[in-house]
Amino acid sequence: MAVTDAENPLLVEITCGTLLQKLQEIWDEVGESDEERDNMLLQIEQECLDVYKRKVELAAKSRAELLQTLSDAKAELSSLASALGEKSFFGIPEKTTGTIKEQLSAIAPVLEQLWKQKDERVKEFSDVQSQIQKICGEIAGSLNNEAPIVDESDLSLKKLDDYQSQLQDLQKEKSDRLHRVLEFVSTVHDLCAVLDLDFLSTVTEVHPSLDDATGVQSKSISNDTLSRLANTVLTLKEDKKQRLKKLQELATQLIDLWNLMDTSEEERELFDHVTCNISASVDEVTDPGALALNLIEQAEVEVERLDQLKSSRMKEIAFKKQSELEEIYARAHIEINPEAARERIMTLIDSGNVEPTELLADMDSQIAKAKEESLSRKEILDRVEKWMSACEEESWLEDYNRDENRYSATRGAHLNLKRAEKARILVNKIPAMVDTLVAKTRAWEEDHGMSFSYDGVPLLAMLDEYAMLRQEREEEKRRLREQKKHQELQHTTDQDSAFGSRPSPARPASSKKTVVGPRANGGSNGTPNRRLSLNGARANAKEGKRDSLSRPAAPSNYVAITKEDSASHVSGADPVPVSP
DSSP: OOOOTTTOHHHHHHHHHHHHHHHHHHHHHHTOOHHHHHHHHHHHHHHHHHHHHHHHHHHHHHHHHHHHHHHHHHHHHHHHHHHTTOTTGGGOOSSOOSOHHHHHHHHHHHHHHHHHHHHHHHHHHHHHHHHHHHHHHHHHTOOOOSOOOOOTTOOOHHHHHHHHHHHHHHHHHHHHHHHHHHHHHHHHHHHHHHHTOOHHHHHHHHOGGGSTTSOGGGSOOOHHHHHHHHHHHHHHHHHHHHHHHHHHHHHHHHHHHHHHHTOOHHHHHTTHHHHTTTTOOGGGOOSTTTTOHHHHHHHHHHHHHHHHHHHHHHHHHHHHHHHHHHHHHHHTTOOOOHHHHHHHHHHHHHHTOSOHHHHHHHHHHHHHHHHHHHHHHHHHHHHHHHHHHHHHHHHHHHHHHHOTTTTSOOTTHHHHHHHHHHHHHHHHTHHHHHHHHHHHHHHHHHHHTSOOEETTEEHHHHHHHHHHHHHHHHHHHHHHHHHHHHHHHHHHHHHHHHTSOOOOOOOOTTOOOOOOSTTTTOOTTOOOOSOSOHHHHHHHHHHOSOOGGGSOOOOTTHHHHHHHHHHHHHHTSOOOOOOO
């Protein structure tokens, strides 16, 4: 640093002395007075003082400026360190040593480094805040292209970490939203496929960025987009639900009409794509086009067509069911009036006062009831058939026993002999059959609170009539045996008195076969006569609806008679008919 004259007194003294000597010489030559010379010297001293003073003032000002610069540098250093979160940055002591310039020289590189670090930190904050601002704009649905304002008063790492943590949360939320958007779009695609709707127009109506051609990261994730996508999915699901409900109703109607009209399987297969989802839930219907409008329209047209055909085929179907009902009653030997039933069906269909489905449902109910009633009668009917078969064998056996040539060596005689042996065994079982049948019938009537009829005739009345006819036949047989014995005795007496022999009298011509059994008056096809005894029926009519338990049981002498019959069969005499 250069040394001034004021700072070097020796140099100033030499310089001033030389100049003063030169000035004295000039004054001497000029002849200046002492007063002038004193004034001049005073002026020179004053001017020197002014120069020194100005120099001092300049030096003081410079020092003040340096001190201010140092103070500002320290303040800036403190501010930067505080903003960057480095309050003890580089370990600068609170009290520094050395000159002002030395202190400034020491602070300058620190400041330069802090400024550089601040610029880097500001850039980091700006980048993070820009990303935050962008994602927030994507979520809000309004993009802001302005650069974010960075708060340079706080550029600490903690603040930066907060921003980065916020950015990570927003990125996660963006990822979640994007995932939700893609899920919604996929759901819309599936629903549009099932409903046969244009997926592209449906999804781009929500937001243009949802097009398949748009990149995944470019798709809108705003609240409005998510809300509209959710509403679109709800609308499509509701539409799917309504269409499925409509299709299931049509499928039900189709199946009912098919069942009603006995539609062939080939015709039904044409609408398998309609009926296959009749019991499916909304989530189970996923096939493309399964709920298309044209499919529903086709089903509606088919239902309408079948409705028009239904009326024309109702009589045929109703009469078919009536025939089934009559067949069930016929097998169960329950007497009905088929003509009146068919006339009633014709009247109901022609009047249109009843729905065909209701009519058929009522007939189905009658058929089910008839089947149930037939099932409850089956055991008794089976026993009745066995009893009737036994009675037929009994009648055949009587005819066989009356045949005087039954033991002749004719063709097939041995077969009749075997049949007769089996018939005698079966006839011996008739009393037990009748007793069991009476007990079963009475139990059935007690359980059902009604009389058990067989082709319109009370079964117990038939059994009672059979018992009475059998008793009458037994009495007739007994009378014939006594008459025969009397004739034989009379014949013997006549022979003894005449001392000669005469041929035995022939069997009285008036004695004819008495057929006893439920099929005694049956037709050629073996169908039993429904009116076995008019007297019995009239007697029942007089007694009214008497309780089945009050009916008389089968005669107690059935078994004894059966044993006698067995004895008579063994002895070769005519068998005694046995009551069932």
